[in-house]
Amino acid sequence: MADSPRVIVVGGGLAGLAASVRVAEAGLPVDLFSMVPVKRSHSVCAQGGINACNKVAAQQGYSEWQHMDETLYGGDFLNHQPPVYEMTHWAPKIINLLDRMGVPFNRTNEGERDLRLFGGSLFKRTHFAGASTGQQLLYGLDEQTRRYEAEGKVNKYEFWEFLWPIVDDSTGEKVCKGIVAQDMRTMEIRAFRADAVVMATGGNGLIYGKSTMSVICTGGAASRCYQAGAALGNPEMIQVHPTAIPGEDKCRLMSESARGEGGRVWVPRTKGDDRHPLDIPENERWYFLEEKYPDYGNLVPRDIATREIFWVCQDGMGIGGGNMVYLDITHLPQATKDKLAAILEIYEKFTGDDPREVPMKIFPAVHYSMGGVYTTYTPYDPDKDTYTPATQPKRKPGEGMLLGDPQNMTTDIAGLYAFGEANYAYHGATRLGANALLSCIFDGLFCGLSVANYARDPKGGKASGVADSVVDRFVEQEKHKVTKLTESHGSNNPYEIHRELGVEMTASATVVKTEERLLQARAKLNELRERYADLKITDTGLYTNQNVSFSRALGDMLIYAQAIIEGSIARKESRGSHYRDDFPDRIDEPFHATTKAWYDPSAEGSCRIEWEPIPLPLVPLRKRDYGAATAKKTDESKEPAAAK
């Protein structure tokens, strides 16, 4: 086995675990790296569910094609169509697989998988396990990974931090041949060679200080790949979730499933009405989402719900005139409340109020990054399809991706892949609720085969044959960084810089952006980077030093933040989650294009932007307004919505 191709997977959330399982199944050994025991990855926080066309919806006129169309429409057509086609067509198979793994999906009386309604759709197409679906799916994949681990096919490196990709450019092309990583307990830094590396390192919410994300979601790993030469795609596309519980240490998510199960968002009709919510009669409540969007109501996509809540509060209509609105599930039957128990318990534990009795007070919070490391793919081509039996009809060109092709979800560095939230591929300018779990698992399962195929025949030869000098250079680079950090006796506290970064990014690059405010943020980030160069580290120890890890990531967060700001400045239009008050309309020429951001220390914000056109092989552009006038309205399609 010494000379067997090896694959490294960085990150043990849904995407990383699905990739590990798929690559191991394809017969290659996997080294799996994670900053936390993989079972504690941020995927556990996903609550609502996972989308797929299903038996019931299919009999009401729904299809995989429509799931694709919703995803593209939701993403305001900034997503590439072939990957979305493939993902939505794989979705039912993925649900079946998770079901076979023993994931406890909620059941109907006949033992079928139960379904709930979710944002951006008029059909019930979301599968769920209570209100902790992400946790349950992660555990299902964690268990399968443990099984491979017990068989010696997956080797876990938990509490190891990815520091840098090993990039060999001796042939003139950048090719990834492994990673440098650090044991977060002993602080040992060393190289790990691999023929292919998968970055499944999740989102970057910590750039915004307080978000719904876990403390490990710094975006540091993606930023390191960006600095090593992999471009970012659409970094400015950050999702702000409409319903979260603001807190001192983080904002806790209150799942879209609360609305999917019938929860209603409202504020008092009269400004300054300070009565207890239960004392405000029905006709004195303003259900502003239902009023403005009669078809989708509380289930408009997240960017729209978030802006509406934001504006309501801006107008002084928030609860007590502040930044809060009610999310009300008190009217729902007990059985429905039971399905939401996991999230209702969270609300109760952290606020002290029982949401079954009193409407919840919520406000939007940064939640997900649609943008990420730029990846490419090979569109489906019937002439290259070696999987469909000769007796069966083949798909049309562009209907999906070419299964097993090594290009699928590869970055600008050959042999370096990005899966899950870390890439930019599936969600365009807004991600629909319950599509994230799908895209993460899909990447791992579908593109995992691509990784295995590449690793068997990597560019530039086997990783084991790469000169030590190439590898050692990166180890030295990282050791030098740590020495510099532990010996820095400057004047700036890293936690204070992080706090200021979060405040600045939240104020400038979330719900509503303007050129003026973004330019201010650009200057502020330059200032923060200067101060970062003169840090004061309080822990200089060489054992389990969390200060070093955090401070190192902070530098990478600042650089990623600059790409978010530069992308936001460059995109002078409004599309999905990116809303520019000074350019409120979508402008397809020239902005129906990917923001491709290259790291360039000599450019403004260390970021050089190119626009890459997005082909439209399957669905033409159309206006996105979720209004009564354009939404599909038939009795059949209304049935599931009415069923709530």
Place this chain on the structure above:
Amino acid sequence: MIAPATPKTFKVRIKRQDGRDQPAYWQEFEVERRPSQNIIAVLQQIAANPVTTAGEQVEPVVWDSGCLEEVCGSCTMVINGHVRQSCSALVPDLLEDADDNTITVEPMTKFPVVRDLFVDRQRMFDNLVKVKAWVPIDGTHDLGEGPKESPEKQQERYAISRCMTCGCCLEACPQFTLDNDFLGAQAIAQAYYFNEHETGKKLKGERLEALAGPGGVADCGNAQNCVKVCPKEIPLTEAIAKAGRQLTVHAVKKFFTGK
């Protein structure tokens, strides 16, 4: 009416340890009260300015945390003498029944300390391997739906599947110690969980063999502490009892069939 003034600060006593097998020592910090403050926020405040009440500049406290919404299981600590998740430990509640306006925070005692409040819970994951806590599926290829399941069975399994491997049950258990081999409530409940799945039960015999051996179900002293401290209210004692019954049936069957 004049309400008694709430002090603007409070004290936190933290039990620290520089590394594995090093001596433990206590340090005290004074922390400013803030709205919706939990123990994680307190530790973050200390990290930003690690100075003790004695005025000594010290190294920041090391701790383990993740989601901060009580679903990842990372941040288990012993707070005011009780094992729990520190993210959902809110300062006003803790001060309510604290002496001297002081909160104490210690690492768990049933797992080796890595540094300060950060412990090594690898044993819990190793135990999941011992009880083969997985469904032995054929592979990832499309083989159709999984087995049907009644809503009642799903509810029973879902309750156990919310186990986040936090270790509260083991910290509270008198039988589970730093150096014995008792599997404890977490792993036994997981074994039962997989035995109850239609495909998972293919490994039931092997799981029950693991539960029959040393450190298995027989070592449970029925103290019932586990179920009281579980932050997810998993019916752990019920799961252990049911696993025990499965084990008895298995043993009787084995006695008569020799298999």
